[in-house]
Amino acid sequence: MAHGGKTRPMKGIRQLAEHLDISIGTVSRALNGKPDVNEETRKRVLAAAEQLGYVANQSGRSLRQGTTNVIGLMIQSSRETVENSDNFFLTVTGGLQSVFSRHKLDLIMLPCPHDEDPYEYLKRMVARRIVDALIISETQRVDKRFDLLAKAKIPFAALGRSLSGTQHPWADLDFDGVANAAVDRLVAHGHRRIAVSAPSSDINLGFIFVDGYRRALERHGIDYDPALVIRAKSSEQGGYQVADELLRLENGPTAVILIYELMAIGFYRRVMEAGIIPGRDIAVVSFREAPRAKFLQPALTCFRTSVHDLGVELAEILLSSMPAYSHEYPRKARQTVWPLELIPGESDAFQLTVKK
Amino acid sequence: MAHGGKTRPMKGIRQLAEHLDISIGTVSRALNGKPDVNEETRKRVLAAAEQLGYVANQSGRSLRQGTTNVIGLMIQSSRETVENSDNFFLTVTGGLQSVFSRHKLDLIMLPCPHDEDPYEYLKRMVARRIVDALIISETQRVDKRFDLLAKAKIPFAALGRSLSGTQHPWADLDFDGVANAAVDRLVAHGHRRIAVSAPSSDINLGFIFVDGYRRALERHGIDYDPALVIRAKSSEQGGYQVADELLRLENGPTAVILIYELMAIGFYRRVMEAGIIPGRDIAVVSFREAPRAKFLQPALTCFRTSVHDLGVELAEILLSSMPAYSHEYPRKARQTVWPLELIPGESDAFQLTVKK
DNA sequence: CATAGTATCGTAAACGTTTACGGAGCGCGT
DNA sequence: ACGCGCTCCGTAAACGTTTACGATACTATG
Structure with a gap:
């Protein structure tokens, strides 16, 4: 062992462990709710973590366990979409989050830049392993992205149906x-x-x-x-x-x-x-x-x-396709056609007299 | 064994190195444009990476070099905001991206769930080290988030001014x-x-x-x-x-x-x-x-x-406060009051006759 | 030929976590 | 005494990168 006792690199579970005079492994187990740790020490660890404001570094974490606890929502903020979509995506986001947050999953939005090919953008994001699963929006009639995700074995669900090869989960307005x-x-x-x-x-x-x-x-x-x-x-x-x-x-x-x-x-x-x-x-x-x-x-x-409820449905469809959560969302249908309700107005409220 | 025409799923840089029969270190240097690598081999590496679809795992990368090349835009998708903000955020996003993409920075949106405290949410995101810098929107009159970010030494810029302690960069509509x-x-x-x-x-x-x-x-x-x-x-x-x-x-x-x-x-x-x-x-x-x-x-x-241009301005303000980019955006003012233009209509086009 | 300099590459040590494994202590029955 | 099963904890090996450092071969120079 050639390293000397340098002082604090400022952060990390290691310091937390030293501060508590406990091994780093035990600290990790305590924080993650693993079974074999004394309740007494677990309390100490949690208290110290809270007090020192320790939160696990995501890079180290996901490097080790290959998981990020983050779900991505890809949107293509094309000029036209932006102009006309009102708050569609933000509203869907609310529905998605209300489901995900119950599972301590965070949602982030991945807006593909106007000038970049959506496929390449997605590929980059996937390879970076920045998310565990994806919601894909603005689906094309044939959409290469689905094949990409299927091959990469990334769980995903689409907002909008598509004809593309893979039999993937989606929810779509009717x-x-x-x-x-x-x-x-x-x-x-x-x-x-x-x-x-x-x-x-x-x-x-x-x-x-x-x-x-x-x-x-x-x-x-x-x-x-x-x-x-x-x-x-x-x-x-x-x-x-x-x-x-x-x-x-x-x-x-x-x-x-x-x-x-x-x-x-x-x-x-x-x-x-x-x-x-x-x-x-x-x-x-x-x-x-x-x-x-x-x-x-x-x-x-x-x-x-309710676009919000459509988001809820979509989130559940996604989770039901993720092994770690599927037991909580057992469902037969992985594809949903979301119904709409008629709101009668006056713009068509006249009987056409049969003419000609 | 520099053959095997089948493209099998790419695990990591290690496999890429084996496939090329080059050391992993050299491969990394080749990919990252480091100087001491033969142009010949660099070409080979890049070609192989392209062909096998290799992209560096972000976790490993950012664990090692403490950087993610991702900028976060925090939004609070409160019910009211969503209802009324039209596409404000998506439009700003476009402006931000047009600047960031020039520097190979990706932008992600971090929507704070309705039922979570924005401060806690931000704290979590920061501790996870998922982004290198942040754009903060919907600033409060006094906003604890700025102190948090300042203390964590995360570069950030705000969309909307605030009174909070730290003298931070922002852009705001006038x-x-x-x-x-x-x-x-x-x-x-x-x-x-x-x-x-x-x-x-x-x-x-x-x-x-x-x-x-x-x-x-x-x-x-x-x-x-x-x-x-x-x-x-x-x-x-x-x-x-x-x-x-x-x-x-x-x-x-x-x-x-x-x-x-x-x-x-x-x-x-x-x-x-x-x-x-x-x-x-x-x-x-x-x-x-x-x-x-x-x-x-x-x-x-x-x-x-132009909300888009406001986004551009804000992105530049942020970059100018990040050491790695500040030399490209030298500026004296780190705070901008964004001008608006009068569009005369008919709704005020009458002269009030002095009465009383 | 010896030496220095240069271009290129391989080796191994980090980065912060999680987790498989094994070990220490203890109680308890034989 | 011995073995066995617990409970709890420490150790060290991963995970995929980047990068400091040293090694090698070649070139130029004396």
């Missing part, structure tokens, strides 16, 4: 069902020319939504008219543009289904510029992400849900 | 200036009874804003009337409530300064219910956080800024 119910409702009111707006079908959401719409039309024996499907951004501006395009059609719709509430603001504005009044001349139905458009006149008919 | 300019503008239009709304003065922001308002009044020789200061939440509902309270006054204001654009929505709604029209019967001025209320009629006069 946009399929929303489109369906919206069509049903509008058809019941006599509408047959119903427009729909959604993002590009590369985004799985855009695909699902229009697909649900399409199948609902089929069910009602209504022909699918591609001209009535408008791909637009899920923003106020997108809504304005949707209205604009629809106004140009010679055989326009009598009703429209918007995928985001925010779009309704722009949509209202544009049609009213043309002297068309929502709820009287055209029916409008939407999904409500956040209660932003409360002030719209006439009140928007929309589908809503 | 709410003081907004209140000032708003009063000036309104006074120039003939107003003398001007109401203001802000959050509780425990929140430093609430204090600063009203203080600026107060001093501006003083400058114009107008008496400060506590009845015209309404403490309210920075939400649509808060705005509604502000209007409600002001309407009850027998000697009401002719103008009002709202701290958040979102409040204007509720404010408009309430006063219009009473037959009062903004921009004709009462002047309204606000700070615009996000362009949400574009649709308001008449258009809202407000102060805006």
Whole structure:
């Protein structure tokens, strides 16, 4: 042994042990609630740790036991997402945390920079072993990230379904069902020319939504008219543009289904510029992400849900796929389609007299 | 045995070294760009690492060199914050990242759970040594967290000023200036009874804003009337409530300064219910956080800024206080008051005829 | 040829934890 | 006395890196 007795490197379990005149192994066991340690000494150790403000260094800890007690939530803060997502992610975060904190798991958010490839970013984060498990958001229709995670054997759950190879856990809003119910409702009111707006079908959401719409039309024996499907951004501006395009059609719709509430603001504005009044001349139905458009006149008919509770569900799905926690969350379904609730407003509250 | 074409899961630098038949030390030096390694072998190492997908384990790395290359952004996702902050944090994140990524620093968000004490949460995160430095947001008027960080010698910068002991770096929106300019503008239009709304003065922001308002009044020789200061939440509902309270006054204001654009929505709604029209019967001025209320009629006069650029500024302030980067960001001022720009609308565009 | 200098690389010691293992003390039954 | 089972604790070996240090081979110089 060639090292001399240098004085305090300031921190560490070693110092705590010296201060207590106990071996470092015992101190560690005491702190971690291991069985073979005298209750008396355990109390002493905990007291001293508290008093000296000792908290185990995470690097050493996770190096040894290969675990960090941290769950990551990956988000891609693309310009567009940021502009339009309101507080979706922060709200989900609240739901996730309410579950994780019960298990002393911390949640951190991993925002992929605008200019970096999400796949590479995730790869880096995974290799660094900074998290034990991951929540993946903004899933693509085909998403390489899932294969990466599966191969790396990192437990994960996705916010939003995907077609990608691995049969992974996810929770998703029931946009399929929303489109369906919206069509049903509008058809019941006599509408047959119903427009729909959604993002590009590369985004799985855009695909699902229009697909649900399409199948609902089929069910009602209504022909699918591609001209009535408008791909637009899920923003106020997108809504304005949707209205604009629809106004140009010679055989326009009598009703429209918007995928985001925010779009309704722009949509209202544009049609009213043309002297068309929502709820009287055209029916409008939407999904409500956040209660932003409360002030719209006439009140928007929309589908809503608790995003917080969706976060709770997603957290439980994730934990049920992690060996260390799965016994507490036994579940058969690892994939959940989260229901939405219809909030009737005035924007579609008129019966279309059968014309033509 | 420098062959074996199959890519098997990569365990660590040791395996990479064996695969290359080079010592582990050399591999490490090659990867980290250290000088004393042959360019030839460096290329081989980098190629092999790329091909086998090797990325250094962060635990081992940071255990050894005491650094993580990660910067944390702490946010308190309280219910109220989430409801009203729009995408403030995600937008700031974008600005921060655009600077950090130039230095190969990753940004993670540390959302303090609703039910946990922010101080304790931060303490835990710091002790775990999961980040090299921190951005602190939602600063309190007096905020123990700064003392904690100063004592732990963790570099940090705050989003929002504070009174706390340590002379720490921060960047803050110029709410003081907004209140000032708003009063000036309104006074120039003939107003003398001007109401203001802000959050509780425990929140430093609430204090600063009203203080600026107060001093501006003083400058114009107008008496400060506590009845015209309404403490309210920075939400649509808060705005509604502000209007409600002001309407009850027998000697009401002719103008009002709202701290958040979102409040204007509720404010408009309430006063219009009473037959009062903004921009004709009462002047309204606000700070615009996000362009949400574009649709308001008449258009809202407000102060805006680029929150993204504020993030950039804050990141630079932080880096300039970190020894490893400070040479790249030499600056004298470690504290920045971020200016806002007036966007004239119609909501205050009328000249008050001198009455009384 | 001897020596010094230089470029490149291997060796091993850290970093702070957890944990497998074994040992000391003790009580108790044979 | 002996063995056995407890309970408690100390020792030391990992975990995956980085890096100080020394070793080796080669080059240049005398």
